[in-house]
Amino acid sequence: MRTMTGIFCIALLLGIAGCNRASQDTEVEAGTGRITGPSAPDGQVTGTVRYLDLEGGFYGIVTDDGAKLDPVNLPDELQKDGLRIRAWVEELKDRVSFHMWGRLVRIRDIERL
DSSP states (O other): OOOHHHHHHHHHHHHHHHHHHOOTTEOTTTTTTOSSSSOOOEEEEEEEEEESSTTOOEEEEEEEEEEEEEOOOGGGGGTTTTTTEEEEEEOOOTTOOOOOOSSSEEEEEEEOO
């Protein structure tokens, strides 16, 4: 029984450590500790709306630099697979999604390209 508990604890710690790693295409801004690169989408992004047939289906945005964004408020009229957009977004760091795809963002403004 002690062996199983030990194995479980080690597996749990390894899993937590693996989830905490930043993507290899990101960088930490010196002096601020802010993560930059495709996984930090705050600000203006340009990309393509994509329909993803996961978890019942949803629309995400793949930015031109490869970041995957899961918008919580993409307008219905812009939910078209392949639509090119420019958006001003903010990352929702205090929320989670069951989609498990990309970073959750709130769209502040969006336009078709």
